[in-house]
Amino acid sequence: MINVTWDKNICSHAGVCVTTLPAVFKIEGSQLAIDTSAADEEKIREVCAACPSGALNVDKA
Numbered sequence: 851m852i853n854v855t856w857d858k859n860i861c862s863h864a865g866v867c868v869t870t871l872p873a874v875f876k877i878e879g880s881q882l883a884i885d886t887s888a889a890d891e892e893k894i895r896e897v898c899a900a901c902p903s904g905a906l907n908v909d910k911a
C-alpha cells in the first residue's frame with residue numbers, strides 16, 4: 851500500500867492526475883481527494899511522476 855501526498859501550494863492545476871487516473875484523483879472543492887486503493891501502485895506512481903509541478907509525492911504507507 852502506498853500513500854500519496856499532495857501539496858496544494860505547489861500544484862499548478864494542470865490536471866494531469868485527474869485526467870489520467872480519475873478513479874484515484876478527484877477534485878473536491880479546493881482539495882484533491884486521493885484514493886490509492888482505486889488503481890495499481892505502479893500506475894499511481896507513473897501519474898505522480900508525470901505531475902508537471904512535483905506536487906504529488908509517494909510514500910510507502
Ligand code: SF4
Binds near residue numbers: 860867
Ligand atoms: S498533476 Fe500535479 S499539478 Fe496537475 S493537478 Fe495533479 S497535482 Fe496538480
